[in-house]
Structure formats: structure tokens, C-alpha cells
Amino acid sequence: MAKNEHEVKNDLFGFGDKNVAFAKYFIGTSYLNGLVSPDDNIDVNVSNVNFEPGCRNNWHIHHDGFQILLVTAGEGWYQEEGKPAQxxxxxxxxxIGVKK
Structure with a gap:
């Protein structure tokens, strides 16, 4: 069993389904559970994303928006260009993407 696997699979927001729609942006398998989707009244997308052990998200840029990572269970690595991984x-x- 992977470290914290029980907590990850049973977290507050639900594990989600295989992330087929965005699979090309990942190496390995991720799972996506949409919590709030943008519509005419809300200009934000809120999702719970889970990663199988060894899964990683490809390098990418958020040109016209922001992303906030809230780690609720498990552990993993995050890195911005030119900075050490954390x-x-x-x-x-x-x-991510916040103007300073």
C-alpha cells in the first residue's frame, strides 16, 4: 500500500473517476472529481485531483488564470520553473500564477 493511500482514497471530497479528458497532460493515471464547474454565473473551476503513485503532471503554464493547490491527503512534489522542487x-x- 502506498504511503497515506487509505486517506487519499477516502478523503473529504471523494477520489473521482479516471481523468480521461486530461490524460494527455499526465504521465501515469490521475483521477478527477469536479466540485464546481464554471457556468454563466461562476468564473471558476474547482476540482479534486488524485494521483496514483508515480503519476506526474506535465510541465505547463497558466497564462490567463490561477491555480491553487490545497493538499488534503497524501504527499507529492511541486516545482515552479527555476525554483527547487518542494x-x-x-x-x-x-x-500558482499569482502576481507579486
Whole structure:
């Protein structure tokens, strides 16, 4: 069993289904559970994404928006271009694309 596997698969927001729609952006298998989808009144997408052990997200840029990572279970690595990788654990928050 992977580290924290029980907590990841049984977390507050649900594990989600295989992330088929965005599979080309991942190496390995991820799971996606949409929590809030954008519509005419809400200009935000909120999702719970889970990763199988060894899965990684390909390098990408958020040109016209932001992303906030809220780590609720498990652990994994996050890295921005030109910065060292950082280990993320439950309770960590990363704001991506925020202008400083």
C-alpha cells in the first residue's frame, strides 16, 4: 500500500473517476472529481485531483488564470520553473500564477 493511500482514497471530497479528458497532460493515471464547474454565473473551476503513485503532471503554464493547490491527503512534489522542487503534505497550500 502506498504511503497515506487509505486517506487519499477516502478523503473529504471523494477520489473521482479516471481523468480521461486530461490524460494527455499526465504521465501515469490521475483521477478527477469536479466540485464546481464554471457556468454563466461562476468564473471558476474547482476540482479534486488524485494521483496514483508515480503519476506526474506535465510541465505547463497558466497564462490567463490561477491555480491553487490545497493538499488534503497524501504527499507529492511541486516545482515552479527555476525554483527547487518542494515536498507537499496535507495542509500545504500553493498559489500558482499569482502576481507579486
Amino acid at each position: 515536498l507537499l503534505k496535507p495542509g500545504d497550500v500553493v498559489a
